[in-house]
Amino acid sequence: MDVAALVKLALDVEGLRAEPGEAPRVDQAPTKVSEIDLNAVEEAVSIRERVGGSVTAFSVLNWGPLSRRMREAREAAKRVLAMGADRFVLVADEAAVGADTGFTAAALAAALRARGPFDLVLAGEGTEDSFGGLVPGRLAQELGWPYVPYADGVEVGGGGSVRVRRAVGDFEEVVEVDLPAVISVTQEINKPRIPTLMQILQAGKKPLEVLSLSDLGLPGPGAGRGVRVSSVVSPRVERRGVVIEAESPREAAERLVEELRRAGVI
Amino acid sequence: MSFDAVVVGAGPAGSAAALQMARRGMSVLLVERGERPGTKNVFGGRMYSWALEKLVPGFRGEAPLEREVTREVLGFLWRDSWVEFQVGRGERAAGQGYTLLRPRFDSWLAEVAEGEGVTLVSGIRVDAPVVEGGRVTGIAAGPDRIAAPVTILAEGALGLLAEAAGLRPPTRARDFAVGVKEVLELPEEKIEDRFGLSSGEGSAQLYLGDFTGGIPGGGFVYTNRDTISVGVTLRLGAYSAGEARARTWEVLERFKSHPRIASYLRGGRLVEYSAHSLPETQYGRVRAAGPGVAAVGDAAGLAANLGITVRGMDFALESGRLAAEAAASGDLLSYPRALREGPVGRTFERFGAAARFMENPRLYSSYPRVIVAAASRSFDVREEVRGEGLIGIARSELGAAGVSTVRALLDVLAAARSM
Ligand SMILES: Cc1cc2nc3c(=O)[nH]c(=O)nc-3n(C[C@H](O)[C@H](O)[C@H](O)COP(=O)(O)OP(=O)(O)OC[C@H]3O[C@@H](n4cnc5c(N)ncnc54)[C@H](O)[C@@H]3O)c2cc1C
Numbered sequence: 001m002d003v004a005a006l007v008k009l010a011l012d013v014e015g016l017r018a019e020p021g022e023a024p025r026v027d028q029a030p031t032k033v034s035e036i037d038l039n040a041v042e043e044a045v046s047i048r049e050r051v052g053g054s055v056t057a058f059s060v061l062n063w064g065p066l067s068r069r070m071r072e073a074r075e076a077a078k079r080v081l082a083m084g085a086d087r088f089v090l091v092a093d094e095a096a097v098g099a100d101t102g103f104t105a106a107a108l109a110a111a112l113r114a115r116g117p118f119d120l121v122l123a124g125e126g127t128e129d130s131f132g133g134l135v136p137g138r139l140a141q142e143l144g145w146p147y148v149p150y151a152d153g154v155e156v157g158g159g160g161s162v163r164v165r166r167a168v169g170d171f172e173e174v175v176e177v178d179l180p181a182v183i184s185v186t187q188e189i190n191k192p193r194i195p196t197l198m199q200i201l202q203a204g205k206k207p208l209e210v211l212s213l214s215d216l217g218l219p220g221p222g223a224g225r226g227v228r229v230s231s232v233v234s235p236r237v238e239r240r241g242v243v244i245e246a247e248s249p250r251e252a253a254e255r256l257v258e259e260l261r262r263a264g265v266i
Numbered sequence: 267m268s269f270d271a272v273v274v275g276a277g278p279a280g281s282a283a284a285l286q287m288a289r290r291g292m293s294v295l296l297v298e299r300g301e302r303p304g305t306k307n308v309f310g311g312r313m314y315s316w317a318l319e320k321l322v323p324g325f326r327g328e329a330p331l332e333r334e335v336t337r338e339v340l341g342f343l344w345r346d347s348w349v350e351f352q353v354g355r356g357e358r359a360a361g362q363g364y365t366l367l368r369p370r371f372d373s374w375l376a377e378v379a380e381g382e383g384v385t386l387v388s389g390i391r392v393d394a395p396v397v398e399g400g401r402v403t404g405i406a407a408g409p410d411r412i413a414a415p416v417t418i419l420a421e422g423a424l425g426l427l428a429e430a431a432g433l434r435p436p437t438r439a440r441d442f443a444v445g446v447k448e449v450l451e452l453p454e455e456k457i458e459d460r461f462g463l464s465s466g467e468g469s470a471q472l473y474l475g476d477f478t479g480g481i482p483g484g485g486f487v488y489t490n491r492d493t494i495s496v497g498v499t500l501r502l503g504a505y506s507a508g509e510a511r512a513r514t515w516e517v518l519e520r521f522k523s524h525p526r527i528a529s530y531l532r533g534g535r536l537v538e539y540s541a542h543s544l545p546e547t548q549y550g551r552v553r554a555a556g557p558g559v560a561a562v563g564d565a566a567g568l569a570a571n572l573g574i575t576v577r578g579m580d581f582a583l584e585s586g587r588l589a590a591e592a593a594a595s596g597d598l599l600s601y602p603r604a605l606r607e608g609p610v611g612r613t614f615e616r617f618g619a620a621a622r623f624m625e626n627p628r629l630y631s632s633y634p635r636v637i638v639a640a641a642s643r644s645f646d647v648r649e650e651v652r653g654e655g656l657i658g659i660a661r662s663e664l665g666a667a668g669v670s671t672v673r674a675l676l677d678v679l680a681a682a683r684s685m
Pocket residue numbers: 274275276277278279280297298299300303304306307309310311312313314390391392393420421422423427445542543544545562563564565568569575576577578579580582
């Protein structure tokens with residue numbers, strides 16, 4: 001089975017710096033592979049290990065500046081290839097930076113068509129920076145394929161379908177879906193493997209292909225801004241700044257309890 | 267997959283060794299356990315640049331340096347008063363060094379090495395050197411083994427792999443020093459105004475005083491581009507590691523709230539803090555090379571611990587380069603000699619005296635007080651002229667601090683000899 005896995009270079013939220021009430025400095029924050037996308041890669045690789053075929057990872061760079069992100073993207077690709085993907089296709093273009101999910105999905109669809117055919121597309125249920133969770137569904141629509149979100153398990157039988165397990169509220173649903181299809185996975189589906197030294201070394205020899213929008217025959221700037229982000233600010237967190245001074249730990253503890261009661265915390 | 271050499275650790279020593287071997291035509295694998303080189307290194311300090319100059323002559327335009335150090339300050343703090351000795355260099359003095367932040371610097375140097383053809387693998391911890399028949403033949407990491415005729419250990423101060431390779435005696439649990447540091451963010455222009463620097467210039471400042479409560483150690487302030495590194499280092503042999511850390515934070519708070527230091531830091535926003543044990547100076551206790559293996563940088567004990575500051579980045583870079591040259595010449599065992607006879611060895615030969623001098627307890631208790639009190643008294647003007655000379659003042663302050671004049675003169679001589 002030929003599987004595609006979608007991989008986003010998400011902003012590393014821990015590396016994001018901002019003054020309260022101001023926009024975070026996105027250009028200076030590092031990016032890394034969104035955690036749940038690693039579950040998608042793991043699932044794709046383990047499917048190939050079970051039934052044969054191939055795994056291709058696809059990524060569209062959403063964050064700028066491109067010069068810096070390319071280096072991070074190469075590192076990310078290396079990690080995904082070391083986990084066992086066979087090749088990595090990266091769409092990198094200034095015009096795709098900051099594009100909305102509709103445009104990202106269109107770019108992915110074009111890349112999938114150009115490098116396909118594929119039987120199955122796996123993606124994380126959401127990415128850890130914006131967690132829109134929209135790209136897999138919009139991609140399915142672009143491709144005209146069925147879409148099953150939030151998979152906790154994927155079973156590949158013979159024939160042209162797969163069985164997907166989903167935890168929905170407090171019951172479990174099993175869905176059978178005809179291929180080709182798009183499936184988004186949760187973090188519960190598996191535990192992504194940690195590549196070994198040898199696997200990382202071999203990853204260096206696997207193909208990493210970089211495509212621009214014009215390589216894919218897609219329109220340039222101006223396209224894909226159906227949704228515009230009008231502002232991003234970090235919240236103001238007010239601290240009360242109460243300092244408790246006391247003679248003994250006991251007295252300090254008592255005053256702390258008193259203070260917490262007054263604040264209605266306990 | 268085979269390599270001419272494997273290097274463990276992408277700190278300055280490891281990247282320098284890898285880079286230089288690659289330049290000499292060797293195929294090199296560099297393995298780093300951090301997710302990226304430098305992520306595990308949180309020092310913000312000052313690097314003397316002579317060794318980098320030899321390794322990457324054009325580094326000035328490329329390396330992520332914060333500021334060139336053109337000011338040196340030695341300060342004494344006593345209660346609310348202080349004395350600062352400032353040395354300023356009008357012309358930029360090449361080789362005197364730069365302040366820098368390690369995560370950026372280390373990844374830059376590793377990239378330079380990659381540019382020369384080094385294969386860098388991050389996120390992998392090397393478990394052990396592979397030793398066969400008294401010879402190191404490569405490394406083991408998880409399920410994998412990589413064989414190579416040359417293995418360079420650049421793993422830093424702990425030196426566990428160097429120990430396993432038979433180069434280093436087991437680490438002694440002796441006096442250790444703890445350092446804590448904060449990085450405070452301030453606008454570039456503010457830093458320049460406060461420290462009296464022009465653009466790109468930096469200041470390296472060391473302090474002794476009563477803020478350590480008599481514990482040997484001191485404080486430091488380094489200016490980066492738009493941050494200030496401030497910290498204290500203490501020799502706390504008598505305490506457990508946990509207790510020592512707690513103590514050290516207290517001392518840092520006292521240091522930071524001294525009016526002089528506070529005036530530098532005002533309005534700074536805390537962006538990072540860290541605590542570290544400082545590497546012991548181990549020069550002479552570590553064999554720098556054995557069959558198939560060499561140790562470089564801190565793994566070879568090449569950190570000069572001078573009480574308040576540690577100097578090691580320049581030694582790390584130089585030792586890495588020398589080991590690489592030896593490996594490329596086919597005679598790795600010539601490296602220890604090159605190290606001993608070069609600037610690194612010559613510095614450490616003289617280092618013992620300085621280190622002993624820094625162990626003098628009066629440096630941390632009586633002298634800051636004597637210096638501050640004597641200096642401030644000599645500027646005192648009251649209604650009456652008292653007419654004591656500087657020597658008279660110094661004498662009476664020494665007396666007040668319980669140090670005899672002869673003792674003090676001997677200490678001054680020792681200081682002069684050890685510098
Ligand atoms: C608090 C403090 C302040 C200092 N201040 C200064 C200063 O101002 N100026 C100065 O010149 N020096 C200073 N030093 C000393 C300086 O940091 C060291 O001398 C220098 O970093 C040594 O470089 P290195 O490459 O040998 O080791 P390190 O920089 O320690 O690098 C070792 C690398 O090896 C990696 N590693 C370790 N084990 C493994 C393993 N098993 N497998 C794979 N990778 C591994 C580590 O992650 C690390 O990246 C200071 C040190 C400390 C602790």
